[in-house]
Amino acid sequence: MKNINVVIVGMGQRGLTVLERLRAVLSERRLGTGMDLHLVDPSTPGQGIHEWSQPEHLLVNTIAAQITMYCDESVVDSGPVLPGLSFLEWAHERGYKKLGSRFVISDEGEPVEENTYLPRAVLGEYLTWVYDQLLEDMPDYVNVINHRRAAVDISPVADNRIDVTLEGGFKIDADYVFMTMGHSLGGKDSFDRKVENWVVSARAGNSHMAYFRTPYPISSLNSISAQAKVAICGTGLTAADAISALTIGLGGRFEKLSFDRYRYIPCGREPRITMFSRQGLPAGGRAVNQKGTYGQYKAKFFTRDFVDACCSKNQIDRGNAQLDFDRDLWPTLKKEMAYVYSSSVSGEWADPTTYQVEPEVDAAIDLLMVPAEHLTFADQKEYKNFIRQHLVEDIADCFGGNVDNPRKAAADILRDIRDNIRHAVDYCRLTPASHQRFLSYWCSISNRIASGPPKERNMEMLALIDAGILTFFGPKPELGYDEKNQRFTLSTDRFGHPASEAFDVLIRAKVDLFEPEASPSPLIRSMIASGAITPFRNGAFKPSGIDITPEVNVIQRDGEVIRNLWALGYVVEGAHFYTYVLPRPYSNSRGLQDAGRAVIAMVDDIAVCHGEDQSPNVAVA
Structure with a gap:
């Protein structure tokens, strides 16, 4: 029997999540057919933008304890959990120590701590280690083929086949394809x-x-x-x-x-x-982490149920379930920030059922969001003095911690409840005008106060x-x-x-939005021209990325869904909000969820077509 062909195009962090979920799912389900797994990427496997050739002074923006490429029990409906080292655990096992201003493998120096910001090159080394481990542990009926070239076309053809064409003309006749390309897709505007x-x-x-x-x-x-x-x-x-x-x-x-x-x-x-x-x-700088390795604030007001209730109310009141962020959502999100601010000031959590935002706290949140909005400056010298004092105060806030300092505590929850914000934004839940304002105005403020260096x-x-x-x-x-x-x-x-x-x-120095129609990527240009992909739209507004279903299947220009082609990560940033972040331990990571569900859908389909081997699965180490 001919092996099925599975192709992952892009072996950066998103391709790695697909590989991890495939390895996990196949640990429990032995397919009734062999698999040729084609991994397509001209760069170092696993690393994406985190190349290990980068200079040491470029740091990861997330503490070592809050990065992993493996699933844990928090990730739901995404396949089995198999053990794997987090970034911090790997750094300890590898023997990394801080020696002066450098991080080196040594018996001397200070140990890497959970709140350490490691060099990006070290993260690249971890990602490639994960890649090597996953390939080593794949079942023996999975034949892995590395293609160190870029894909230049992905084209659905007859009989549910997909042709994947590489640089130089080599073509893979694929049964299933995952698109997980990254930032190289962006073009000039x-x-x-x-x-x-x-x-x-x-x-x-x-x-x-x-x-x-x-x-x-x-x-x-x-x-x-x-x-x-x-x-x-x-x-x-x-x-x-x-x-x-x-x-x-x-x-x-x-x-x-x-x-x-x-x-x-x-x-x-x-x-x-x-x-x-x-x-x-x-x-704003990242505050000293006081929440431990896995601690995250759980929303009291800005919950998924709240968002769903807003949509239902809009449908009844206005005949349209789409939301206006400023009108429908921001007051409650602001209340969430105020609640954390107030609780940080008092040192104890207020009762959320009776909590009311006091005027001075409301003003403090406004000042946190737009500190210079209503200020006037005589000249540049006065403004530069303001900036210097702003930095002095921000550094003091950082040392105050992300629980004890009210401003940093309130800002940090925007990271902790990001999935709830995604629930309010993804798949056109905002009106087109509100969606555009959300991305251009609100996100820039949120990034400044909550996602700084x-x-x-x-x-x-x-x-x-x-x-x-x-x-x-x-x-x-x-x-x-x-x-x-x-x-x-x-x-x-x-x-x-x-x-x-x-x-x-x-x-x-800004993250590029991915506008498919302006992309210089030969792959994207070919797929746009053939209609295999189409830009994601919210009415007349094109936020970024390509159109997909909630199951992350690619939607063609004619509206047809390609059931054996999935897209994850940066390439779908418009439909999915904030795809840039790496998985975080015990946070039900969105990236791992999407990868797991897509892999399960593929394996289910293979089982229907080829059955499953019921003998004990002993092929996985």
């Missing part, structure tokens, strides 16, 4: 094209002029001259990487002055850096400000081009008089 045209017109008169639509690979920033003035668009995690590359990466270093203060010792090769964003504020990054930022290396431009800036002087410009009218600044290099 109108902003990129406009700025690149400015650079082309300026280079003859300004040799420093350059535009980086992404700072990755981070080594690309080595081409920036110390004489250039640099502007970084964005103030979050990607911006923190760019700053690190232009300081530590060039040979500068930070000297510890006290538990919460650094001093920067420059190497002399650093350019001067200006950061800017719509909000004009640095991202480790607190040490903000300590570094403060030291760089004091060293005269780094500064912030004002809020609501306008980007322009000075044709006469052949430089970029920033301007704002938020001060007592108009302010502007010129610079030579622009780094766009």
Whole structure:
């Protein structure tokens, strides 16, 4: 009997979750046929954007204890649980220690703790270790074939077959396919094209002029001259990487002055850096974790039942179940944050059945969300002083902890109850207009206060400000081009008089949205052209990604569902909110859930077509 062909296109973190669930499901169910498992990815297996070749100064944004690639008992309806090491457990077993400012495999040094932020390169090593373990433990009737090439087309053909074409023309005749590609799918947008045209017109008169639509690979920033003035668009995690590359990466270093203060010792090769964003504020640092390895806040008000009740009420009152985030959801989410804030202030949990938000707490949440909204500044100097004080207070809040400090406690629940927020957003539960505002306005605020970098990054930022290396431009800036002087410009009218600044290099430090119709990926272009995929839409609004069913099956342009083709992760970011995060232990991870259910659907279908071997399954180690 001919083996069935299963293909996973993309072997980064999402492909790894599919592989883990396949290995787990096959530990309990021995198929009545052999399987050729084709793994398609030109990069290092498992790592995706976490390449182990990255410099050590680039850190993971999540503490070591809150990352795993294995299921646990919290992940429901997704197949059996098989044991596997979390990132922290693996780091301990591997022998990683902190020796000075480095993390190395050594008998000396400080042990890696649950709240340690490890280098991204070390995470890449863990991901590839997981990959190797999974392949080693696969049943003997699964034949694994690695294709170190990119896929250029996935095309449904007759008799429920799918042709997967690789670079060079090699074709796989597949029975089942999983699309788990990552950030390489993004393409240039109108902003990129406009700025690149400015650079082309300026280079003859300004040799420093350059535009980086992404700072990755981070080594690309080595081409920036110390004489250039640099502007970084964005103030979050990607911006923190760019700053690190232009300081530590060039040979500068930070000297510890006290538990919460650094001093920067420059190497002399650093350019001067200006950061800017719509909000004009640095991202809040991650507070000291006081919740333990697995602790998470459980919503009292903003529950899935609450969201469902809102949809039902809207259907009755307005004839449309879609929600308006600001009108229907934000007041209750704000109450949730206020409840945690109040309980942190008092030191004990209030009774949720009688809790009422006091005016001063309501104002505190407003200030947390938009701290500069109603402030006025005479000039840039006054604004820069405000930013410095804002960082000082944020660092103090971080050391206060994510339970004891009211602001950090209130912000941190946005991570803890993210699945409830997903329940309110996914699959067009918001109206098109509200969905667009949610992504452009609310998410940027949520990311700033709840998904910022480790607190040490903000300590570094403060030291760089004091060293005269780094500064912030004002809020609501306008980007322009000075044709006469052949430089970029920033301007704002938020001060007592108009302010502007010129610079030579622009780094766009934001996560790209995946717009299928603009993607340069040959795979996406082919599938869009053939109608095998179509952009996900909420009315006339296209949030991002491709269209899928709740079972994560791909929907074609004609509306037909491809039952043997699944898509997970970044490629479906529009239908699914916040696909970027790695699985977290004991949190019923959405990524593992989706992977498990898709794998179970495939195995069920194989069983219908080929039966199951009822003999004891002894093939899995």
